[in-house]
Amino acid sequence: MEPLTTAAIFHPAEKRRKSFIRTMLEQKYLYFMSVPFIIWLFIFNYVPLWGWLMAFQNYKPGKNIWQQKWVGLSNFHELFADERFYLVLRNTLAMSIMGLIVGFTVPIIFALLINELRGQLFKRTIQTVSYLPHFVSWVVVAGLVSKMLSTDGGAVNQLLMMLHITDHPIQFMAKPTWFWGIVTSADMWKETGWNSIIYLAAMAGIDPELYEAATVDGAGRFRRMWNITLPGIRPTFMVLLILSIGNLISIGFEKQFLLGNPLVNDYSEVLDIYALKYGIQMSRYSYGTAIGIFNSVVSIFLVFTANAIYKKFTKETII
Template sequence: MRGTADSSQFIEKALTFWLNYSLSKQVKGMNKLYRQKWLIAFALPGFLFFLVFSYFPMYGIVISFQDFDVFKGVFRSDFVGFDNFKTLFDMPDFNNALRNTILISALKLILLFPATVVFALLINEISTGWFRKFVQTTSYLPYFVSWVIAAGIWYKLLSIDGGVVNDLLVSLGILKEPFHFMADKDAFYPIILFTEAWKNMGFSAIIFIASLSAIDVQQYEAAKMDGANRFRQIWHISLPGIKNTIVLMFILNASNLLRAGQDQMWTMSNVTVQQQAEILDTLVLRYLKDMGLMGYSIGTAMGIFQAFIGLVLFIVCNYLAKAAKSDSIL
């Protein structure tokens, strides 16, 4: 009997302790949430945005496995398995579009990504405050111009009929007659890279400039006292200070290898250079124009294909970053 009473008292004390501990943790948790109420309030709109526009629409993934009919809806359309992916891969221009997509994205990653880092370093080295703000502001303003307007601007600038670039080159004697830049297959990729840099480099450099501003100024002062010039300061202080940011941004950019810029390629291309300008996104867009509402399944299948390859590239690049003992995302 005594043993039974001792066991009951032990169980009672254990339950009392557990209840008190749970209540204290809940109270502490509520107090912590209350202290962070403004942070939560600011984060809530962003959370709801991604929830509504990124997570809820994911049920539409099933469209890629259906013969989707907008009148039947997602739940009543016929299931066709992987037929849409087979149709996608059997498209006559798919291989050409895939090659162009990888080539353009790789060129942007190899050439423009390092150029963006160098541009941020150069802006960081400008000592005159007003001039630095002027350069930074003018460099990221084109980002807010849509590609439709940007393409119209560059078509006009490079036009053979009154284009500023052709008029200048002819007047300087570099060209004997106006050159049709936008219709030349060899000039198309350089124009794409240049216009991409003109439009997006300034805005993309902001994150690197922000990382550079977080470096302790005393490091530069100590380096000056040791006789280090500007280049040495950049190499030994600035670059190591933003190394993790460079790695993270490289991983994110590399995971978008199958997204070469639909807006840019759609607006900057024309019939003459369509063979070089056709990418996966524009290929599906042309297919959708021909198929109308019945082409949603192919478009969704393309999105799944791009997302899957992007996920694989993301994991591989993240693993390589970890293997190199650098920062990573996962």
């Protein structure tokens, strides 16, 4: 038997390298097309990280960033000592978790029902009508919700009184403990159709022969959905779930800002509104930057934690 030569030992690696180079050359136009997006990502997502230095300074506009007064972690100490911070953190987490539960269960159920429709025209019509609210501005949606829940001729109050559920109009927008549910319901109406699109796309990729085999074995429609459709979209579901967990405290402020009012302020204020008030309106730029860093660090921690848990139980990972 002849001894292995150096060329023979490294031949597989050399072959992989040549295959990689050949693939890059074949797809060079795709790489060129991605360059503008990489530049956009770098400019708007990585360059602004330079501003994080403000969180460790008593930043005053008009001076060079290196001429500012350095204060170390005092902005973070002040943040964690503020009772209001924990109140808005509670509101943020509560609405995020409610939105996470509703934002996954309802679109999946909706996608399952849409996927079972046989009439293509009716199916496409339902899809179109359901995702149109996604393109409606939250300004318009907030106006619709406020009008629907109004005590002066609001449709919801009119319906409740017509069904004799209540004798007088209910001031929905003046009840602080109801605010989380109102925001979650409005977001569900607006985003369910849009969020279901990706699940419908995943369902379209499931092998039809699996359904045919299950039908031959006597499986009914719900059994096929449970044993074929849901397992088929599990990877898509888990990727979206892990990424959504990472955004638990970064939910924006449009919904809460537009639907909120002074009567429900203790339940409507979230971290982004808190940062807007204390960081921009009060010109406390360093304090606002500290809030932003807290959001980013917690988001990264949540993503890696969720991914680690997923990897432990399934031996799979998305990162």
